[in-house]
Amino acid sequence: MPNMKKKYFVSIKVKMSIGVAVICLFIGVLAVLLMNQIAEDIVANEYTSKAEQISKAVVNTLDPVRVKVLTDDVMDIYKNVDVVVPSTQWGSDAWNEYMSNYSGIEELPVFEQLRNHLRLYQDIFDVSCIYMMAFNAADHHAVYIVDAAYVDECPPGVVDSFDDGFWPDESGYIPTTITNEEVYGGLVSAGYPVIIDGDIISYLCVDISMNEIRQKENEYVFVTAAIMILVTTFVLAIALIHVNNYIITPILTLSDTAKNYCSTDSGAVHHAFERITYDNNDEMAQLINSLKQMEFGMNENIAALMDTRGALKITEEKANTMEELAIKDSLTGVWNRLAYEAEVSKLNEEILDGFTEFGISMIDLNELKTINDTYGHENGNTYIIRLSNLICDVFKRSKVFRIGGDEFAVISKNKDFRNIDKLIEDFYDRLRLMQEDSSLKPWEKASAALGFARFDESADKSVDDVFKKADRAMYDKKASMKAGNKTD
Numbered sequence: 001m002p003n004m005k006k007k008y009f010v011s012i013k014v015k016m017s018i019g020v021a022v023i024c025l026f027i028g029v030l031a032v033l034l035m036n037q038i039a040e041d042i043v044a045n046e047y048t049s050k051a052e053q054i055s056k057a058v059v060n061t062l063d064p065v066r067v068k069v070l071t072d073d074v075m076d077i078y079k080n081v082d083v084v085v086p087s088t089q090w091g092s093d094a095w096n097e098y099m100s101n102y103s104g105i106e107e108l109p110v111f112e113q114l115r116n117h118l119r120l121y122q123d124i125f126d127v128s129c130i131y132m133m134a135f136n137a138a139d140h141h142a143v144y145i146v147d148a149a150y151v152d153e154c155p156p157g158v159v160d161s162f163d164d165g166f167w168p169d170e171s172g173y174i175p176t177t178i179t180n181e182e183v184y185g186g187l188v189s190a191g192y193p194v195i196i197d198g199d200i201i202s203y204l205c206v207d208i209s210m211n212e213i214r215q216k217e218n219e220y221v222f223v224t225a226a227i228m229i230l231v232t233t234f235v236l237a238i239a240l241i242h243v244n245n246y247i248i249t250p251i252l253t254l255s256d257t258a259k260n261y262c263s264t265d266s267g268a269v270h271h272a273f274e275r276i277t278y279d280n281n282d283e284m285a286q287l288i289n290s291l292k293q294m295e296f297g298m299n300e301n302i303a304a305l306m307d308t309r310g311a312l313k314i315t316e317e318k319a320n321t322m323e324e325l326a327i328k329d330s331l332t333g334v335w336n337r338l339a340y341e342a343e344v345s346k347l348n349e350e351i352l353d354g355f356t357e358f359g360i361s362m363i364d365l366n367e368l369k370t371i372n373d374t375y376g377h378e379n380g381n382t383y384i385i386r387l388s389n390l391i392c393d394v395f396k397r398s399k400v401f402r403i404g405g406d407e408f409a410v411i412s413k414n415k416d417f418r419n420i421d422k423l424i425e426d427f428y429d430r431l432r433l434m435q436e437d438s439s440l441k442p443w444e445k446a447s448a449a450l451g452f453a454r455f456d457e458s459a460d461k462s463v464d465d466v467f468k469k470a471d472r473a474m475y476d477k478k479a480s481m482k483a484g485n486k487t488d
Contacts (some may be wrong), residue, residue: 025444042186047208048176050377051127053083057205058121058130059192064201067145067194071134071202074145074156077101084141086159089336104155111146113155118148118204128187128209132194134202135168142167145202166191177212182393185209251282302447307456326381330400331381334387340401340409344463346409351455351462359420360466361398362474363391365406368449379443387446390434394427417454424450449478 045404078084085098105111112130122130131154132145142160147153153209166189168174169170174191250408255273273291278284327339347358365387372380383404391408398412412420427450434445451474453466460466 001017003397033387043210044178047188047210048178048190050191051156051188051206051208052176054121054125054127054130054208055190055192055204058118058195058206059204062117062192062194062204064196066110066114067132068196068201070105070108070114070156071132071145073108073110074102074105074143075134077105078136078141078157078159079241084139085362086141086161087154088161099155099157102155107155114146115148118146119150122148123429124330125206129208130204130206132202132204140167168193168200168203174205186251206383215430218351228358245386247284250278250288270313292388293369298382331386332402334388334392334408335401337401337403340403341400343411344467356455356457357417358411358466359417359452360463360470361410361412361420361424361450361452361469362394362467363408363410363448363450365408366449366478368406371443379441383443383446386434387448390446395428411471420452424452440456447481449474451475451477 001249008343010387082103083094085092085095089095118132124371130146131147131149134145135141142162144154144158144160146155149252164260166177166249168172168191174193176188176190178186178188186209188208188210189205191203193200193203195201214382248484253276259278262461273288273294276288276292278288310407320375327336328334328344329336365384368380368383369481371383388402388408391410393412395412395416397409397414397416401409401411405411409453412423416423431447434440451470451472453469453473455466460469467478
């Protein structure tokens with residue numbers, strides 16, 4: 001490595017002094033952003049307070065008896081329809097058929113009176129929309145009772161489904177929310193209950209658009225930022241010349257060299273840092289010299305490191321492949337008994353930690369020996385695969401294991417656990433349809449018995465206790481099916 005000619009040391013701190021202008025610009029921009037954030041918070045609080053005050057004020061002008069009459073009329077229809085179609089299917093044939101149930105509501109005098117009343121206050125307060133809704137907590141539905149909008153209003157009976165956001169809390173009141181939707185832009189929504197004798201009849205809701213004030217905020221930020229940029233342009237121009245010569249260019253050179261270090265030939269020795277020239281004697285020169293020394297040392301080890309990495313990658317890929325093959329059933333692709341035992345071990349630990357919401361379904365394939373003896377083992381395998389595919393399709397969110405030749409176990413948690421009765425019914429319905437399909441061959445018509453058991457913390461100590469209950473239930477079902485009662 002060539003010797004560097006000793007030069008007068010000039011600290012990089014001196015060269016960085018001109019960078020104060022950049023710091024001033026940063027502080028100025030930060031101040032603008034903070035001011036904008038403060039303004040947004042003030043506006044949000046003002047609009048939230050306004051929406052809450054309007055909703056409460058309008059409720060106080062309503063005749064609660066009329067509100068109850070109209071709400072009861074709408075909700076009676078809602079409760080008695082066979083299928084509720086949410087607004088996400090607006091305009092579809094199913095939605096139009098559902099909405100036809102409410103065709104007479106808008107003709108009622110009480111509906112016209114309430115809508116005109118709400119439109120009066122909607123015009124007075126100059127808000128985006130005032131409307132009334134009733135909430136069905138069981139199905140998480142919000143049902144429109146009357147909408148005072150002049151354009152794109154929601155007819156009575158329209159149903160919105162809510163997972164989060166605009167929904168009554170435990171106290172019965174709706175927390176005011178601020179949203180930024182693609183269609184309506186910034187919107188603050190507030191709701192206040194209509195109450196008779198302590199009972200909540202429905203909610204009067206108010207939407208206020210924040211688009212105009214948001215636009216003004218953006219204009220303010222733009223103008224302020226432009227002024228600051230113009231004021232600091234001259235200072236920045238001088239600062240950039242110095243910073244570019246003494247800091248930016250050397251740093252970019254180092255960055256590009258490091259970035260491309262192994263891009264051309266990852267297994268070769270490199271001299272990229274050695275080729276860098278820098279004429280000043282400062283901290284940057286010291287950094288470049290250190291990197292050149294580092295490169296010199298790395299060149300001796302880089303080839304060996306690349307060989308080692310390649311070997312480790314191959315070993316890792318083989319290990320992953322072998323591990324997956326060890327816990328997957330080769331015929332059906334579902335988890336095998338080894339995987340089931342590992343899952344049982346994990347479940348037993350969860351039981352000790354207090355998790356007890358799970359269940360096990362034992363499923364036994366009927367007539368496998370008959371299929372094998374009559375149509376051959378290849379079709380017998382098809383028979384097993386058909387049942388496995390059906391189980392996986394029905395119990396989509398559960399873990400499915402093949403624990404024997406004709407035995408499957410399903411461990412259900414969360415949504416599948418909560419809907420297990422519906423899933424079991426669906427399982428038998430699909431088996432029945434398969435049996436009734438004349439286009440299928442005998443080995444394509446899977447038949448099986450299912451037994452399910454839940455973990456009972458008062459009686460069960462381990463997963464094995466649940467397994468035994470599910471196994472007994474499965475054999476009871478199999479006995480019932482053999483006796484000819486296939487609908488048990």
